[in-house]
Amino acid sequence: MSQQNYRGMDFEHYTEGFMDSLVCDDNQSNLKIISETLKDLKCNVVVSPDLENAFDRIRYNQFDVLVLNETFGGGDPEKNELLETYQTMPINNRRRIFLALIGTNFKTLDNMTAYIKSVNVVININDLPNLKVILTKAISENDQFYKVFKGVLTELGKT
Structure with a gap:
């Protein structure tokens, strides 16, 4: 599927009209x-x-969706470097990205934990078999929440 290689990165084929997503998880069964x-x-x-x-x-790349396991990269879940990057990202860039955080100690769809972690949704690892329903609900709610805000930004020419 790779088309070319630059600095060790393969550029996959992209389908227009689809959201671009990045998956960061070390577990092969989770990745599937x-x-x-x-x-x-x-x-x-x-x-x-x-x-x-x-x-x-x-x-x-500008990704629309990022699915991140809290232990990605072999680090401590409380000190995940990639998560920290998104937590400190300027808000005008961050709100364009739907960030799902997967971990062992989360209650799936717990909005308070998601808020504390600065992510859009938290998902317990045991709920991965229900991931399609969870992400459909969470992405839809996120889109609804930001619809008016993004519309105003577009009208003002600030997108």
Whole structure:
């Protein structure tokens, strides 16, 4: 599926009209579930094999959806470098990205935890079999929440 290679990154084929998504999870069985779900939700799926690759990807691409396991890159869930990057990103850039955080200690769809972690949705790892329903609901709610705001920004020419 790769078309060319630049700095060790393969550029996948993208389908126009689909959301662009980045998946960051070290577990192969999780990757399969997440990737298939995102494809079902009409997303172009890019899987990042490691933290360095993920940082290169976000440096050169604007992703609509990011699915991140809290332990991606072998780090401490409380000190995930990629999550910290998104938590400190300027808000005008951050709100364009739907960020789903997967972990073992979350209650799926817990809005308070999502708010504390500065993500759009938290998902317990045990709920991955229901990922399509969870992401459909969460992305829809996010789109609805920001619809008016994004419309005003578009009218003002600030998008």
